[in-house]
Amino acid sequence: MARKTPGLNTSSMSDISFLLLAFFLMVSNINSDMGIARRLPPPLPDNVEPPEVRERNIFVVMVNKDDNLLYNNEWGRIEDLKDRAKEFLGNPNNLSNLPEKVPTEIPGLGMYDVSKGVISLRNDRGTSYNMYLQVQNELAAAINEMRDELSTTRFGKHYSDLNEDQRKAIETAIPVPISEAEPTKIGGK
Secondary structure (H helix, E strand, O other): OOOOOOOOOOOOHHHHHHHHHHHHHHHOOOOOOOOOOOOOOOOOOOOOOOOOOOHHHEEEEEEOOOOOEEEOOEEEOHHHHHHHHHHHHHOOOOOOOOOOEEEEEEOOOEEEEEEOOEEEEEEEOOOOHHHHHHHHHHHHHHHHHHHHHHHHHHHOOOHHHOOHHHHHHHHHHOOOOEEEOOOEOOOOO
16 A cells, blocks of 8 residues: 655745735835826816916917927027026016916915916927926926015915915915917927
8 A cells, every 4th residue: 555645734835925925015116107296277167168368478388299399489498498487477577578467365465466377388299208297397396486485575484384374375376377288299490
């Protein structure tokens, strides 16, 4: 009669494999996608007409398939975009070719001239994602700098150090007026 071979006790193998899997998941880096942290405005109701925007209140930023920038029909560099956007939105000298300002009573801030300016961003279908992000970062930096300058002037501290009511006042005074159009084909330089 043949002898039976003893079986291996594998009851703890499942525990060990689970621990190895958990260890691998905890020490691994999982790359995440890049994105833009911005809250979009709610859509207009069907029965409401979108407001008409005068041409002087629009700053058109276009990026073509070769990642060249065109703002208000002039070729430009990414390094200059932030300053151009700040000048446009701020209109410090109340020039007639830059956006209108509306005197507005803002709680916690008082009367403030709020710009009616809108930045219209248009991209070519061939625009690289890197250039798209650079443009978005420059526009966001322009708005953040303007908010920081106003909060330092009015409250004596940086925008990031303000309380909730002060932040709301600054955000009302300097909104995020960026409008993105659907990507189209834009001519090259």
